[in-house]
Amino acid sequence: MQRTTVTFNLRALIYALSDAIGYIGIDDLHHGKRVGYMAYCVAKKIGTSELPPGFMFDLGVLHDIGVSTTKAFKHLVGEFEWENKDQHCEVGYTRLLKSASLRAFAEPVRYHHTHWSALSAGGLTAPKRQANLIYLVDRVDAMAVPHYRDQCLLSATETIISRVKERSGEHFCPEFVEAFLDVANHQSFWLGLEDRSIRFFEDERLAEDPGCQLTMTELRQIAEIFAEVVDAKSVFTYEHSRGVARIAAQLAKDMGLASDERTAIEISGLLHDLGKLRIPDEILDKPEPLNPVERSIMNTHSYESFQILRRIKGLEDITEWAVAHHEEPGATGYPFGLDGEALPIESRILRVADIIQALVQDRPYRRGMSEEQTRDVLQDLIKKGKIDPKVGDLALRNLTSIMAIACKDTEGDD
Numbered sequence: 232m233q234r235t236t237v238t239f240n241l242r243a244l245i246y247a248l249s250d251a252i253g254y255i256g257i258d259d260l261h262h263g264k265r266v267g268y269m270a271y272c273v274a275k276k277i278g279t280s281e282l283p284p285g286f287m288f289d290l291g292v293l294h295d296i297g298v299s300t301t302k303a304f305k306h307l308v309g310e311f312e313w314e315n316k317d318q319h320c321e322v323g324y325t326r327l328l329k330s331a332s333l334r335a336f337a338e339p340v341r342y343h344h345t346h347w348s349a350l351s352a353g354g355l356t357a358p359k360r361q362a363n364l365i366y367l368v369d370r371v372d373a374m375a376v377p378h379y380r381d382q383c384l385l386s387a388t389e390t391i392i393s394r395v396k397e398r399s400g401e402h403f404c405p406e407f408v409e410a411f412l413d414v415a416n417h418q419s420f421w422l423g424l425e426d427r428s429i430r431f432f433e434d435e436r437l438a439e440d441p442g443c444q445l446t447m448t449e450l451r452q453i454a455e456i457f458a459e460v461v462d463a464k465s466v467f468t469y470e471h472s473r474g475v476a477r478i479a480a481q482l483a484k485d486m487g488l489a490s491d492e493r494t495a496i497e498i499s500g501l502l503h504d505l506g507k508l509r510i511p512d513e514i515l516d517k518p519e520p521l522n523p524v525e526r527s528i529m530n531t532h533s534y535e536s537f538q539i540l541r542r543i544k545g546l547e548d549i550t551e552w553a554v555a556h557h558e559e560p561g562a563t564g565y566p567f568g569l570d571g572e573a574l575p576i577e578s579r580i581l582r583v584a585d586i587i588q589a590l591v592q593d594r595p596y597r598r599g600m601s602e603e604q605t606r607d608v609l610q611d612l613i614k615k616g617k618i619d620p621k622v623g624d625l626a627l628r629n630l631t632s633i634m635a636i637a638c639k640d641t642e643g644d645d
Contacts, residue, residue, distance in 0.1 A: 242439075266365060338358035340362070366403065554567075605634065
């Protein structure tokens with residue numbers, strides 16, 4: 232298979248990234264999309280070229296790309312302001328700069344918690360104005376969050392509107408406040424924040440995107456952002472996704488697979504653990520082995536990765552490989568219980584890469600394993616039929632070089 236480019240819906244990939252961020256909130260998956268929807272409505276009301284409604288929706292969807300932990304997410308939706316609120320803005324800015332396809336969102340994300348008084352004093356640019364509109368509607372959503380579950384949002388809108396008006400000129404651009412007050416005067420604006428309404432709106436936006444071509448390098452840049460979000464969730468998952476991706480690429484090279492195929496496998500490795508964003512921090516960081524209930528929760532992460540990636544047309548094979556990294560020969564793995572013979576070689580490679588990287592990394596309840604210990608574990612897994620024997624034997628023959636790749640990441644050497 233020769234592929235130097237991939238054709239897919241870039242907006243679908245952006246929304247998948249938003250879903251991944253939403254999973255950090257555990258029980259609130261649509262914060263970014265609600266912010267995007269409100270930004271779209273207000274921008275449409277204002278009607279200026281520097282606030283394109285479609286761009287503003289996508290910016291809202293991505294604005295919290297710098298968040299990785301449930302604790303940080305709870306600050307975002309639970310408090311109007313808090314200490315170190317700009318930290319995730321800087322992280323998001325840095326991440327988005329790494330992708331040529333997403334770079335236009337970087338500067339607005341950087342300033343989306345900066346007060347209007349500070350922005351206007353420093354010289355206004357279109358990205359800073361975009362940032363302040365996101366700030367306004369982001370804080371509206373934070374005030375609205377307590378009222379979504381009990382379906383009493385309409386009874387709280389007057390209070391929310393009043394708090395926004397109080398902050399006109401200091402926190403928010405007065406022009407944006409006036410436009411917000413206009414759209415917020417209609418019931419439909421608030422009812423549009425319901426989960427089903429957000430999904431309908433998202434589907435309409437997706438239908439407007441005809442798809443685009445990205446090089447494999449550009450796609451890899453976006454996958455790197457996904458991986459950074461996942462790996463930053465816990466000190467014990469730091470660099471895991473990138474380590475798996477590099478080991479998988481090396482194993483694929485050792486098997487004689489073509490360069491473009493190795494890149495595709497590497498991308499799949501970067502995406503394989505997205506579902507861990509929905510695993511509570513206390514389970515990922517537990518300083519001892521998981522109990523059966525916690526293990527059952529942890530084992531949902533592969534299917535959650537599938538839920539995030541499944542709607543991206545054009546990435547079906549990469550998604551399939553990523554989701555199947557816990558499937559085993561003999562159909563004893565998860566989430567689908569696929570037989571090993573039915574699994575693509577790419578999935579089998581990812582499984583072995585994931586195991587090796589996990590073994591060499593420190594965990595809350597043990598230190599990372601040595602090469603000798605890792606060799607023993609792999610040999611035992613082959614003997615028990617838990618990994619593909621051909622891939623396992625290849626890893627054993629080249630374990631010294633593979634361990635060097637894995638240990639490079641655990642030492643933080645990029």
